[in-house]
Amino acid sequence: MKTRITELLGIRYPIIQGGMQWVGRAELASAVSNAGGLGIVTALTQPTPDDLRHEIERTRTMTDKPFGVNLTILPAVKPPPYAEYVQAIIDSGVKIVETAGNSPKDFIAALKEHGVKIIHKCTSVRHALSAERNGVDAVSVDGFECAGHPGEDDVPGLVLLPVAARKLRIPIIASGGIADGRGMAAALALGAEGINMGTRFCVTKEAPIHDNIKQALVEATERDTKLMFRTLHNTARVFRNAISEEVVATENRPGGCEFEDVRPLVAGARGRAALESGEVHGGVVSAGQCIGLIDDIPTCAELLERMVRECREHLDRARGWMD
8 A cells, every 4th residue: 555654654554553551562563563554662651761762672673664652742740851752762763753742843853853754643633733834744633532532622533534634735644443444444535644543453462461451342342431531621532441430420520520539540550550460440441432343353464454455345345336
């Protein structure tokens, strides 16, 4: 398949692995890249910039194909040393970075100086246009269906993607709600030149997640996600389990809710422990509505080959109706 995204990134298929906290490690990133997509190592999963350097080198022992690094920039009382993580990426010779959260404008010049291609993840067209003005090479547009933070506008991909395609000059990557070849075909028809998947890659053999979690996602339906933090104006879509149910109930109790009221429930360490131990109700598990489309646990290679085949079949089928 050939699009501006495959040309920009040097990959066979325009399929990108989401930069997922605790999940974007060498094992998964290398498997996606070896399968013809773009694997992503998640910078802040690594405790320090030096740990990131080590993880990048570990990934290189598993693949000779292109891969990228995700850097999510979020406001915090004590923020991580973002500039040091950026320097680790540059020093390691990585040529593709996915940024998310706040604007990456403070780091764009340094990355560009070293030939790094920048994909910025957005949840609205206005933010995508801002990223384009700031000089990023492509944008990943997250619809309301996505796992993690879908923003506060509640616009699904069926509307968000064609609006973005009308207004942007740089290539668009569709993110949120995609887990099979039918969704990939739809994204391309809506104006995207690639797709980004997180939840679907969590349910692969190479994902560093306990099999109990993967099986729970296989058995779930499209109705088995919850929107947390709506009352705090920091919406997050996650798997429906005991923890997310308790968070939402706390938010909706009379008198309201402050973040401190739910902090013990949503602590990152607790979520990481759940992914590793397989305790489905032990912590927050990020998941998008596309879990309703997931019914097996393939290898990344099996998944990508199947998706591309299905994508072509559905595009051909649609064209056939027009003849």
